[in-house]
Amino acid sequence: MSSAVQMHSTPTGMIKKHHVAIILLHWFNAITWLLELTTGAALIQSEHFRFAPLWFVTMITEVFGSRANLLRFHIAAGLTWITVFAVYGIFGWQTYFHQEVLEREVALDRDDFNWLRIRLLRILGRSNEPLPPQGIYNAGQKMFAVMVYIMFPIIMVTGLIMAFHWGSMTVVGWAVVIHFATVAVVVSGLMVHVYMGAVFPEEKPAFFSMITGMVPEEFAYKHHHKWWKEVKMLEELHAAGQPEPRPAPAPSRLLTALRMKEYWPGYWAGLGLGLTLLATFLIVGQGLGASGGFTRYLAFILSLVAPGYASAHPYWSNYVQPGQPVLMDFLVFELIGVALGGLLSGWLAGRLKWTTDKGPRISPKTRWMLAFLGGAISGVGARMARGCTSGLALSGGSVLSAGAFVFMLAVFAAGFVGAFFLRRIWL
Amino acid sequence: MARYAMVTDLTRCVGCQACTAACNAEWDVPPGQARTRVLPTGAVGKFPHLRSAFYVAQCNHCDDAPCLSPCPSGATFRAENGIVKIDRNLCIGCGFCVQACPYEARYLNPATKKVDKCDFCSARLERGRQPACVTTCTGHAKYFGDLEDPGSDVYRLVYSGGAQRIESDDVKVGPNVYYAGRRGEPELVAQMFPPRQPQLPSSGQWWSKVVKPLALAMVGATFAGQAIAFFTQLRKGEGQFDE
Ligand code: HEM
Numbered sequence: 001m002s003s004a005v006q007m008h009s010t011p012t013g014m015i016k017k018h019h020v021a022i023i024l025l026h027w028f029n030a031i032t033w034l035l036e037l038t039t040g041a042a043l044i045q046s047e048h049f050r051f052a053p054l055w056f057v058t059m060i061t062e063v064f065g066s067r068a069n070l071l072r073f074h075i076a077a078g079l080t081w082i083t084v085f086a087v088y089g090i091f092g093w094q095t096y097f098h099q100e101v102l103e104r105e106v107a108l109d110r111d112d113f114n115w116l117r118i119r120l121l122r123i124l125g126r127s128n129e130p131l132p133p134q135g136i137y138n139a140g141q142k143m144f145a146v147m148v149y150i151m152f153p154i155i156m157v158t159g160l161i162m163a164f165h166w167g168s169m170t171v172v173g174w175a176v177v178i179h180f181a182t183v184a185v186v187v188s189g190l191m192v193h194v195y196m197g198a199v200f201p202e203e204k205p206a207f208f209s210m211i212t213g214m215v216p217e218e219f220a221y222k223h224h225h226k227w228w229k230e231v232k233m234l235e236e237l238h239a240a241g242q243p244e245p246r247p248a249p250a251p252s253r254l255l256t257a258l259r260m261k262e263y264w265p266g267y268w269a270g271l272g273l274g275l276t277l278l279a280t281f282l283i284v285g286q287g288l289g290a291s292g293g294f295t296r297y298l299a300f301i302l303s304l305v306a307p308g309y310a311s312a313h314p315y316w317s318n319y320v321q322p323g324q325p326v327l328m329d330f331l332v333f334e335l336i337g338v339a340l341g342g343l344l345s346g347w348l349a350g351r352l353k354w355t356t357d358k359g360p361r362i363s364p365k366t367r368w369m370l371a372f373l374g375g376a377i378s379g380v381g382a383r384m385a386r387g388c389t390s391g392l393a394l395s396g397g398s399v400l401s402a403g404a405f406v407f408m409l410a411v412f413a414a415g416f417v418g419a420f421f422l423r424r425i426w427l
Numbered sequence: 428m429a430r431y432a433m434v435t436d437l438t439r440c441v442g443c444q445a446c447t448a449a450c451n452a453e454w455d456v457p458p459g460q461a462r463t464r465v466l467p468t469g470a471v472g473k474f475p476h477l478r479s480a481f482y483v484a485q486c487n488h489c490d491d492a493p494c495l496s497p498c499p500s501g502a503t504f505r506a507e508n509g510i511v512k513i514d515r516n517l518c519i520g521c522g523f524c525v526q527a528c529p530y531e532a533r534y535l536n537p538a539t540k541k542v543d544k545c546d547f548c549s550a551r552l553e554r555g556r557q558p559a560c561v562t563t564c565t566g567h568a569k570y571f572g573d574l575e576d577p578g579s580d581v582y583r584l585v586y587s588g589g590a591q592r593i594e595s596d597d598v599k600v601g602p603n604v605y606y607a608g609r610r611g612e613p614e615l616v617a618q619m620f621p622p623r624q625p626q627l628p629s630s631g632q633w634w635s636k637v638v639k640p641l642a643l644a645m646v647g648a649t650f651a652g653q654a655i656a657f658f659t660q661l662r663k664g665e666g667q668f669d670e
Contacts, residue, residue, distance in 0.1 A: 043499075043500055044500070045498075045499070045501035046496055046523075048496060048627070048631065048634070049499050049631075049639060051639060051642075051643060067500070067501055067514070067517055068514065068517055071500065071517055072516075162519045163519075164540075165519065165520040165540030165541070168522075168535075169520060169521060169522025169525060169535055169628075170522070170630070172519060172521045172522065173523060173630035174630045175521075176499055176519070176521050176630070177633055177634040177638055180638060180642065181641075181642060184638075184642030184645060184646060185645070187646050188646045188648070188649040188650075191646065191649040191650050191652075191653050192649060192652075195653045195656070195657065199657065200660070201660070
């Protein structure tokens, strides 16, 4: 290290390490693991196999209302996890898997093996050789990544075997055991990974790089010297107007789509919405909706303020029953996802700002009042129609419910008439 | 709280299998499987002292049911009335319970890929009706009722009628299906169809004996290693962080 310092003055400034798509994937994965480990541990109840304390199993089961709900959640979250990785795998194969994973994350070179050897000897107090320079990930990180990329597919396949009962009893029986064993391997790796990532002070810049995407150049210089040199060389070549030795990888289609500044073309979005609807039918067994979710939130507030009234009321008692968690409903979570997803896509496209969308003739205050009024009217209307545009028209229509089509016609007819009278608000 | 039990009078059983048919129809049992079976012992003994009987086998809802503990997800459970049931929402079809049952009363339903067995017709009990095999039995050989009700047939047969459990010397798990018979049929059945030792399949044995301890050791060791590293770091102080 000291010899390198003589060659260059200590650098300052930041360089880019992680793509935003990778950052999102990483934290999505981390959150999913947290949820899956918690629910998975609580699912193993047999006295032969259980390892979590009984109070934990009981507590988690109670949070979910029943063991069946717990299992459903575990499976739904697992399927989401698999889907996200599949989407990344398919759309990001070129950029992500080839460039990111195979070349930089898992391929160990001679420096890496030396690094591991010296690191181990140093921990044992048997050596004080300097550590060989490292690429964008050090050898320890690479070993963790190799392990993760071997274990993940096994976990996914065994999970699918259990969830969909693929194969004979012997196959399912072994799938349970292998699922458990592979998760255990990942967890013991995670002990080190999370410690290095979140606690180990020297790696603090790496932690922030998983949030902002950037690392201080000084940190890269000291901890990932080979990568730092590569980045600098590219920069210098670039500055000298020479072609880069390796063409910059074309951004994957997924990333291009995600980062598009414009709104998506309506047909794409329609296709996406249709697939989302199909996926929710497949995974949670019901369609999309909106007003039903808001009803749940209201029912929840009501059950806090006036539980007796709510559970006796002919309408609210549909939602508020003693011993049944009011918020344990797909739509409740879906609405949170809708808000987060909207925020995310706005952010990715650089469209986030505080604004009131309104016509030129009215003031923001009027617009807010009208929006609230309109929302209230359509909210009450949706409950009277037993569904809103998304619940009744979209989900109902997709299963060819006659009511959905009548409702849809009524919505458009009323919309045409109403728009004529209210045109001044917008034009 | 009820303690349900069934008594089959083997002297009255004619081996017609109406119980099997009724049960299959009631519960959509797939072909080749049965929740209750009628197994003939065949002629036993030496002419002219031959004996024979029919064994009417089904889930015994045992007091120490060996199928309960191997179920990883808790899908097999005992309801408050003592009936051993399967929560099909939780069953993943691993079959650990199928091998555990000493009476071979469980099977994997190929249509649902989940395990099924007799549940004393719980759905009928809830509607105040007797199990399908009892109402259909042509020889009136089957009795179903509550052992805590001194007025019930099963109480009389079990506590004063000599009805007995099918057990062997090494498998005594407290079955709640009893067998009566005036000519020694229950003994014959116990001799010809002794319950087998509960087993855990090799995957389950590996899990509980090898994989689980190894996993705990591995996770524990890395955790301990990290803890040591953490405290060493703390002791060394923040000196070298910005290095
Ligand atoms: C609270 C939990 C976690 C924290 C604080 C954390 C932190 C980090 C950080 C800071 C990095 C960037 C390292 C660098 O750029 O030098 C990283 C990378 C990575 N993380 Fe995590 N992580 C967490 C959970 C997970 C989980 C659950 C997994 C997978 C099971 C995972 C897999 C990875 C992989 C494969 C990489 C890239 C290569 C590597 O560093 O080995 N992380 N993590």
